Amino acid sequence: MATLNTYLNFNGNTEEAFNFYKSVFGGEFLVLQRYKDSPGCEGMPLSDQEKLMHIALPIGGNILMGTDITNPMPPATFGTGISLSIDATSEDEAKRLFNSLSAGGTVTMALEKTFWNALFGMATDKFGIQWMVNYDYK
Structure with missing residues (x-):
């Protein structure tokens, strides 16, 4: 059976959110990758290069993952569509x-x-x- 993990998009505060989730659930990040450390992102605005391209925190048998949305992607919107x-x-x-x-x-x-x-x-x-x-x- 396939594994279903959760991937969250944030508007620039992914690191803050995931440090919060780490304080709630414990554990260590499996991955914490910034845009500046990723091939092909050299031309990004400097303000976006420090943002997180990918982060992963294991919780139980699953992984909570996330990213900072940067241009040209539309901003993340939050609502009642998922819990x-x-x-x-x-x-x-x-x-x-x-x-x-x-x-x-x-x-x-x-x-x-x-x-x-x-x-x-x-x-x-x-x-x-x-x-x-x-x-x-x-």
Whole structure:
């Protein structure tokens, strides 16, 4: 079976966002590549050369990846079209993840026990990314 990983586009603050995600989930970056270190990017504006061309952070068995959008690409837009869903391994982990991801952002559904026998909540982080945190009670 193929592996599905998540790739996020940001408008110049990918490094800040991924340092935040690293503080939430732990781990080390698999890749952190700037445009200035990539062949064919020598002619880019100097302001874009320090931006991230690619970054990757393993989370569980998946990889969260990202990039800074630069010209001539259109800017990244954020909306309600997608949410990232995290299945925690314990109630304490769900609380920690939810509180960390929602810090500086907006809680759209408080983390609470649900009728489907789970601890569940939704938040948009301070970078505009929507998260769903879930812990299924056994």
